[in-house]
Amino acid sequence: MPTNRFWRLNERPEGHDYPAALSLEEQEVVSPPDGQVVVQADYLSMDPGVRVWMTAREDGYSPPIPLGTPMQGQFIGKVTESAHPDFAPGDLVRGFGHWATHSTVDPLLSGLTKLDSEIDDVRQHFGALGLNGWTALCGLVDVMDIKPGETVLVSAAAGATGSVACQIARNKGCRVIGIAGSDDKCSYLTDELGIDAAINYKTQDVDAELQKLGSNIDAYFENVGGKILDAALPNMAMYGKIGICGLIGGYTSDSGLPGPARFDQILMKRLIIKGIFLPDFMAQGKDYYPALKRWYLEGRMQLGFDETVGIENVLDSFTRLMTGKNTGKVIVDVRS
Ligand SMILES: NC(=O)c1ccc[n+]([C@@H]2O[C@H](COP(=O)([O-])OP(=O)(O)OC[C@H]3O[C@@H](n4cnc5c(N)ncnc54)[C@H](OP(=O)(O)O)[C@@H]3O)[C@@H](O)[C@H]2O)c1
Structure with a gap:
């Protein structure tokens, strides 16, 4: 044996x-x-x-x-x-x-x-055709209902779920901003994946950079939490949508992450915030797969x-x- x-x-x-x-x-x-x-x-x-x-x-x-x-x-x-x-x-x-x-x-x-x-x-x-691709697609489309022309912000954007989320939003005609932890990751996002802008949260002030980019974020695909969520909240558009896919900034803790410091912005901007958990959408997997596969085979998803x-x-x-x-x-x- x-x-x-x-x-x-x-x-x-x-x-x-x-x-x-x-x-x-x-x-x-x-x-x-x-x-x-x-x-x-x-x-x-x-x-x-x-x-x-x-x-x-x-x-x-x-x-x-x-x-x-x-x-x-x-x-x-x-x-x-x-x-x-x-x-x-x-x-x-x-x-x-x-x-x-x-x-x-x-x-x-x-x-x-x-x-x-x-x-x-x-x-x-x-990856692109599995858990990460399905999560990105169900989060952006089923939970956040993104529309062409909207501005979409993605954190942990150079990782598996984040980079697929960036490409789905790009493929759907959105303006896409990524947040990642190094200049190389930011260059990958803008130069290879062709998204509109990227912010290095380790060396740049995320709030200030988002303001320079015009704020007005319609949809935020959140993978991290903590200070990055705090920086995103005041830059959301009125009636913006936040999908909480992950909170990796708090995964080593036994008590999770504290609530956002800029909680007030949920009221001021009348935001909708929802959790995204792929197993809730498992039955739709058969519907997600063809779109992801088509983009992958067309070279529009890497x-x-x-x-x-x-x-x-x-x-x-x-x-x-x-x-x-x-x-x-x-x-x-x-x-x-
Ligand atoms: N809800 C669901 O059903 C579901 C399914 C799949 C994944 N997820 C979530 O999606 C997120 C990404 O998962 P993944 O598998 O695609 O991993 P990944 O993005 O490929 O890798 C994790 C990335 O998170 C960033 N990171 C790690 N610690 C951080 C911290 N303390 N603060 C800020 N950024 C940190 C790092 O990038 P930087 O260099 O940019 O910091 C790292 O590359 C996770 O939060 C995960 O739990 C959720």
């Missing part, structure tokens, strides 16, 4: 000290129980939301991961053994399982999906990868994501 190598959560991490909280373990892969399948991963997706599940927070959108159990996350891989009628060995699939070489999952609970083989780069089923090789290097990869070292989608190639 093959051996599964998996990351186990032993303690609630302090900050980004993941090596002190997780360990790489080995266990023999056994045949799946009735109704389940074993998937051997090719790639693992690194997603900031799982950092919240590492904490003891009971008020998150998912319960804390129990200590002593495998760390949870998305995989792309091949079914190696199946005790489920809809899946057979060799099927290329994506789903929620573990930070592991092998995940044994219930297809329904895992969201196990057979992948479209017309896509040349299978990794895009995590997403690069920050790729690390080896299951033993997962914690380095996750740290890169959580400390902003990445541009594009963070993944780990665990094929070797």
Whole structure:
């Protein structure tokens, strides 16, 4: 029998000290129980939301991961053994399982999906055509209802979800401003993705830069929270819309982020603020996929990868994501 190598959560991490909280373990892969399948991963997706599940927070959108159990996350891989009628060995699939070489999952609970083989780069089923693309599309279109000609602001704009959100807004005829953490990321956004302006929040005053760009933001796709949200609020247009997709600035904390300092602007500008949580829109996934696929095949949607090789290097990869070292989608190639 093959051996599964998996990351186990032993303690609630302090900050980004993941090596002190997780360990790489080995266990023999056994045949799946009735109704389940074993998937051997090719790639693992690194997603900031799982950092919240590492904490003891009971008020998150998912319960804390129990200590002593495998760390949870998305995989792309091949079914190696199946005790489920809809899946057979060799099927290329994506789903929620573990930070592991092998995940044994219930297809329904895992969201196990057979992948479209017309896509040349299978990794895009995590990114532009997966969780990040779906989240950006459902947030901008279903939650925020963006319209051509509107000004759209995106934070963590050079990351996976943010860069896809920038491109969707651009493709929909909006004026797009991105906020990111380095000059290189800002150049990527304006020069390669062709958005209208980018602000480096580490070296520039975001509020002042937004004022220089004319304020009047119709829609803000928020990934960060804290000071960046405070800077955006007074620059919103009357009746503007804010979609809270993520609050990564507070994910290491057990108590989340405090409310915005410029809360008054919600009244003054009569803003609408809504949370965006992709699983609420899972049923629409089949509707999101064709638009994303068309843009991708037409070259109007791109997403690069920050790729690390080896299951033993997962914690380095996750740290890169959580400390902003990445541009594009963070993944780990665990094929070797
Ligand atoms: N609601 C949903 O269903 C859903 C689904 C997917 C993702 N999300 C959310 O979308 C956001 C982006 O996720 P992703 O997977 O696409 O990751 P990502 O944007 O590729 O990577 C995270 C980025 O966040 C920025 N960042 C990290 N710590 C920060 C901090 N303290 N302050 C400001 N920026 C920080 C970094 O970029 P900089 O260099 O620019 O700082 C980093 O590159 C996250 O908040 C995530 O939770 C939500």
